[in-house]
Amino acid sequence: MVGCDLRMGKELIILGLESSCDDTAAAILRQPDGGPAEILASVVHGQNDLHAAFGGVVPEIAARAHAEKLDICVEEALAASGVALRDLDAIAVTAGPGLIGGVMSGVMCAKGLAAGLNIPLVGVNHLAGHALTPRLTDQVAFPYLMLLVSGGHCQFLIARGPDDFTRLGGTIDDAPGEAFDKTARLLGLPQPGGPSVEQAAKDGDSARFAFPRPLLDRPGCDLSFSGLKTALLRARDALVTDQGGLTEQDRNDLCASFQAAVADVLAKKTARTIAAYLEDAPAEPLLAVAGGVAANQTIRAALETVCAQMGVGFTAPPLALCTDNAAMIAFAGLERFRGGHRDDMRLAARPRWPLDKTAPALLGGGKKGAKA
Ligand code: KG4
Numbered sequence: 001m002v003g004c005d006l007r008m009g010k011e012l013i014i015l016g017l018e019s020s021c022d023d024t025a026a027a028i029l030r031q032p033d034g035g036p037a038e039i040l041a042s043v044v045h046g047q048n049d050l051h052a053a054f055g056g057v058v059p060e061i062a063a064r065a066h067a068e069k070l071d072i073c074v075e076e077a078l079a080a081s082g083v084a085l086r087d088l089d090a091i092a093v094t095a096g097p098g099l100i101g102g103v104m105s106g107v108m109c110a111k112g113l114a115a116g117l118n119i120p121l122v123g124v125n126h127l128a129g130h131a132l133t134p135r136l137t138d139q140v141a142f143p144y145l146m147l148l149v150s151g152g153h154c155q156f157l158i159a160r161g162p163d164d165f166t167r168l169g170g171t172i173d174d175a176p177g178e179a180f181d182k183t184a185r186l187l188g189l190p191q192p193g194g195p196s197v198e199q200a201a202k203d204g205d206s207a208r209f210a211f212p213r214p215l216l217d218r219p220g221c222d223l224s225f226s227g228l229k230t231a232l233l234r235a236r237d238a239l240v241t242d243q244g245g246l247t248e249q250d251r252n253d254l255c256a257s258f259q260a261a262v263a264d265v266l267a268k269k270t271a272r273t274i275a276a277y278l279e280d281a282p283a284e285p286l287l288a289v290a291g292g293v294a295a296n297q298t299i300r301a302a303l304e305t306v307c308a309q310m311g312v313g314f315t316a317p318p319l320a321l322c323t324d325n326a327a328m329i330a331f332a333g334l335e336r337f338r339g340g341h342r343d344d345m346r347l348a349a350r351p352r353w354p355l356d357k358t359a360p361a362l363l364g365g366g367k368k369g370a371k372a
């Protein structure tokens with residue numbers, strides 16, 4: 001590790017590895033000191049096919065696939081970027097939170113590379129990777145408000161620094177993407193559920209079913225989505241009992257009503273969270289969203305409307321950087337590295353790793369394992 005501190009003021013090239021859930025990924029970023037980081041390569045190998053028959057991610061299958069795919073991802077990222085291993089200044093790796101077998105695969109791969117190349121290792125919190133992405137894509141300044149909405153995450157965070165996050169709220173049960181996926185399963189629509197429910201909702205009547213808006217009646221910024229899924233199940237079963245099955249219009253109306261409820265809950269909780277964030281009097285208030293659910297046009301429009309009404313900017317990274325990827329891990333690693341953070345061979349894989357160490361643990365885990 002000789003010479004680490006000499007690297008502080010120069011251009012850096014970093015390799016990032018991600019393997020905390022069901023995507024194996026490697027990315028290479030270059031950043032001149034003080035300048036924006038450039039993504040030289042970002043490779044993602046998904047595992048949807050391996051888990052499709054099980055209705056969810058199977059941790060042991062995921063870990064084995066990560067162990068097999070990590071080397072391939074690294075080789076592809078090196079080839080695509082034209083960077084040689086000897087050009088790397090550091091290795092960043094997701095060290096948690098996530099499915100422990102997968103996280104361990106990534107950490108061991110990163111340790112092997114760092115030891116072999118004699119360069120520093122930087123452990124990264126997967127959620128910090130998501131939360132710092134607006135700084136990679138738009139050079140957004142701290143502090144900004146972050147909403148993570150995916151199949152495994154749902155949290156409101158104030159990002160104040162690369163290692164400084166305040167959690168204002170989060171789901172106490174399912175993540176919104178998980179609710180979309182379950183809804184699709186209940187209605188016989190293809191996975192992943194988000195896009196198929198959104199598509200069906202386009203031709204549906206969002207006012208036909210009055211689905212609940214969980215937790216809106218209670219103070220605070222926490223969210224809940226599991227009751228919504230149960231309400232949908234009851235509405236479906238009532239139709240099946242009455243009519244002997246579902247028409248296409250029934251399906252579309254169920255999807256539209258479900259989506260409207262999710263959008264409404266997210267928008268109202270976002271408004272509350274923005275009010276709390278504005279108490280800090282940020283110079284350029286901004287809400288950034290990330291995660292697969294941020295791709296939903298109805299939800300996105302609802303969030304943009306809230307921001308416009310409250311005088312807050314809105315940004316969402318491009319979808320490929322919203323969903324799990326290693327560019328965000330490499331970038332979060334760069335931010336930590338520039339701040340002087342170094343790990344060594346004692347770096348541990350952590351199934352749980354809350355971004356805000358002072359906030360109480362959230363009750364919900366999400367289908368993709370405990371996240372925080
Ligand atoms: O961020 P992501 O790729 O992976 C993690 O969960 O970490 O998010 C995937 C989730 C899935 O649950 C998927 O159904 C949901 O995002 N999703 C959507 C849409 N596209 C993807 N949900 C609602 N509307 C969409 N258009």
Ligand code: ZN
Pocket residue numbers: 126130150152153323324
């Ligand atoms: Zn993620």
